[in-house]
Amino acid sequence: MQAPGQAWDEVRVRLLKRREELSQRLASVKADLAREDEPLSPDFAEQAGQRENDDVLTALRISTEAELRELEVALSRLRAGKYGECRRCGYPIEPRRLDAVPYTDSCSLCASQVR
Ligand SMILES: [Zn+2]
Numbered sequence: 031m032q033a034p035g036q037a038w039d040e041v042r043v044r045l046l047k048r049r050e051e052l053s054q055r056l057a058s059v060k061a062d063l064a065r066e067d068e069p070l071s072p073d074f075a076e077q078a079g080q081r082e083n084d085d086v087l088t089a090l091r092i093s094t095e096a097e098l099r100e101l102e103v104a105l106s107r108l109r110a111g112k113y114g115e116c117r118r119c120g121y122p123i124e125p126r127r128l129d130a131v132p133y134t135d136s137c138s139l140c141a142s143q144v145r
């Protein structure tokens with residue numbers, strides 16, 4: 031068992047850094063979607079390209095927002111001293127799983143069972 035508080039410092043730093051990256055990405059995606067520096071082209075073909083680009087940006091915005099939400103939940107679990115503990119069975123989550131899926135709140139056994 032890892033000592034609560036200290037052991038997760040590295041994870042906390044990693045998550046905070048990721049939050050910074052995601053917030054910046056979200057801000058720039060939103061700015062692009064608001065088309066601050068590129069007005070819709072009068073050319074039809076170009077417009078179609080811009081619309082396609084908007085779809086990509088919107089998908090990126092949605093996935094970034096979703097990740098930010100998961101990240102916030104993980105951070106609050108960290109603050110509550112619950113990070114790394116399976117929400118279902120209460121056992122520690124495998125370090126390798128946490129490494130691969132840092133926002134997870136269940137061990138691989140529970141995750142493979144009922145959702
Ligand atoms: Zn479990």
